[in-house]
Amino acid sequence: MSNENVADGDVRRKGGLGQRIAYAFGNLGQAAFYNAMSTYFIVYVTSCLFSGVDKALAAKLIGVITSLVVIIRIAEIFVDPLLGNLVDNTNTKWGRFRPWQFFGGLVSSVLLAVVFSGMFGLVNVNSTLFIVVFVITFIVLDVFYSLRDISYWGMIPALSSDSHERSTYTALGSFTGSIGGNAITILVIPVVTYFSWVFTGENAEHQSGWTAFGIIVAVLGIMTAWTVAFGTRENQSALRANAEDNGGPLQAFKAVFQNDQLLWVALSYLLYAIANVTTTGVLLFLFKFVLDNQAAFSATGVIAMIAGLVMSPLYPILNRYIPRRYLYIGGMVSMIVAYVMLALFSSNIVLVFIALVLFYVPGTLIMMTVILSLTDSIEYGQLKNGKRNEAVTLSIRPMLDKIGGALSNGIVGFIALAAGMTGDATAADMTPTNIHVFKICAFYAPLILIVLSLVVFVSKVKITEKMHAQIVDELEAKLASGEIVDDEAQPVEAAEAAAAVGDETQTVKN
Structure with a gap:
């Protein structure tokens, strides 16, 4: 039994069900x-936010x-790898991620x-000051959320290398x-409507309802983050023990751009995200x-939740x-069919729900394939470059999610304004042009x-389960013999070539 297998067994014994x-x-x-x-x-x-404004x-x-949300999140292309590097270089008695x-x-x-809360109603007092305070608050919020997200997914290779x-x-x-x-x-509509009624007596969306919604999500956020902080334990394997020096920001960016498999997975996921x-926005x-419903x-x-609950353990x-690889391809084909149906039958609620099933079911297959491919690219990069960058590598997916979310925010805002879907507008106010603009942005462009x-x-x-297993074996041997050097591209290419032969017919037996 190799040292790594011992370490992995130890990880499972120490982690356990709890x-x-x-x-x-x-x-x-x-x-x-x-x-x-x-x-x-x-x-x-x-x-709702500006309902009391001209x-x-x-x-x-x-x-x-x-526009500010889009700009701030696009800026994270450069910030998130730095935050990942900060996490990678964190050394405390509680670990690197907790x-x-x-x-x-x-x-x-x-x-x-x-x-x-609308910055506690500041928009109704001074709109200029509101914008300034909002920008500062949103940037700080986004940075600390990024640190939470990066450290959460970055923790996986610290829990096991299997x-x-x-x-x-x-x-x-x-x-x-x-x-x-x-x-x-x-819950968003029921919660907002209920608390709006509690505080205003009106059965409509008001600021008080959205404030209550924000507080509920915030409390849940604190509780769950602290459960991870106090309920998990990071473990040391041979691979991690030999990779304590993760370098500075320049090395972090270098590690990202030298890892070709990380970049291709990232590009594919960015387009999907x-x-x-x-x-969904x-x-x-x-x-x-x-649909006027x-x-x-x-x-x-409900559809999305059931799809996730079924597909995640499956x-x-x-x-x-x-x-x-084939789970990912199958998921994408399902989404293509869903987009075609949504674009052609958007006024038929029955066909819309059928399309949404095809849209949500493959989401878990796609997401988990991306996360695992990015996680396995950590050892790929370590073998290729001699550096192990856990949080930096796994900061890429959250970064891409936020870029996608930022662009979505901009698109949603654009649609709301261009199609007249703001304020008190109803389905009766929509024209064929409004609907056409909506369908182009919501379905046709995403389909492409x-x-x-x-x-x-x-x-x-190219990175597969078989290729990753071969890379781990190669790393174990080189770490044991002290052979890890700055340029390990050839062993990676050899592993890739060997994996290509057998990957069509079998997966690694774990």
């Missing part, structure tokens, strides 16, 4: 937080806010409640993430302004018999991105 539950619980609040910010914050901005000024402020779960969860959650064990943690996180993210979709978040508009919108959250089982994502993945992503 650690798995604690880790899984973390993504319940994290996914709820992300969905609240990436989808419903702009809905709140366009529908309409002309409100339109300008909506444009300013959506402190950021504690502080990141606390600060980001408190500030989430603040932004959903591919199957990693898939178990990933599946657990995805399972609870499906509950948290989709519960927000189910932009399409996915754009569509405007589904409420589909039900409110096209806003009450039915909560059912989309993924590791399927992956024992089907290479994750999904097709491009599939093409990139099929043609460029």
Whole structure:
């Protein structure tokens, strides 16, 4: 038995069921937080935040806010790898990742409640000061949420270096993430409407309802982040013990750009993320302004939640018999069919729900394949460059999610303004032009991105379960003999070539 196998067995004995539950619980609040910010914050901005402001000024402020959100999150292309490097170079008696779960969860959650409060009504006092305070608050919120998100997913290789064990943690996180993210979709309208009625006596959306919604998500965010902080334990394997010096920011960027497999997976996922978040961001508009049945919108959250609850635990089982490459391809084909149906039959509620099933079911297959491919690229990069960058590598997916969310925020704001879907507008106010603009942005443009994502993945992503197992074996041998040097490209290429021969017919038996 190799040293690594001993280490992996030790990881499982020390972690146990309690650690798995604690880790899984973390993504319940994290996914709820992300969905609240990436989808419903702009809905709140366009529908309620400026309701007490002159309409002309409100339109300008909506444009300013959506533009600022896009700019801030695009800037994270450069910031998130630096935050990942900060996490990688954190050394405390509590470990590398857990402190950021504690502080990141606390600060980001408190500030989430603040932004959903409308900065405590400041917009009605001084709109200029509101913009300034909002920008500062949103940047700090985003940084600390990033630290929480990066440290959460970056923790997986610190819990195990075994591919199957990693898939178990990933599946657990995805399972609870499906509950948290989709519960927000189910509950947002009932919660906002209920608390608006409690505080105003009116059965409509008001600021008080959105404030209550923000506070609920914030409390959940703190509880779940602290569960990870206090309920997990990082372990040292041979691979991690020999990779304590992670270098500075320049080395972090160098590690990212030298890892070709990381970059191709990232590009494929970015195209998918932009399409996915754009569509989910405007589904409420589909039900409110096209189908004229806003009450039915909560059912989309039910569909998404059931899909996640079924597919998350099923993924590791399927992956024992089907290479994750084909799970990803199958998921993308399902989404393409869903987009075609949504574009052609957007006024038929029955066909819309069938399309949404095809849209949500493969989401877990795609997400978990990306997470595992990025996680396995850590050893790929370590063998190729002699550096092990855990949090930096796994900061890429959260960064791409936020870029997709930022672009979605901008697109949602654009649609709301261009199609007249703001303020007190109803389905009766929609013209054929309004609906046409909506369908182009919500379905046709994302469909093109999904097709491009599939093409990139099929043609460029080579890292597989078999290839990763060979890389780990190579790393073990080189670490044991002290042979790790700065340029290990040839062994990686050899592993890739060997993997290509057998990967068509079998997966690694973990």
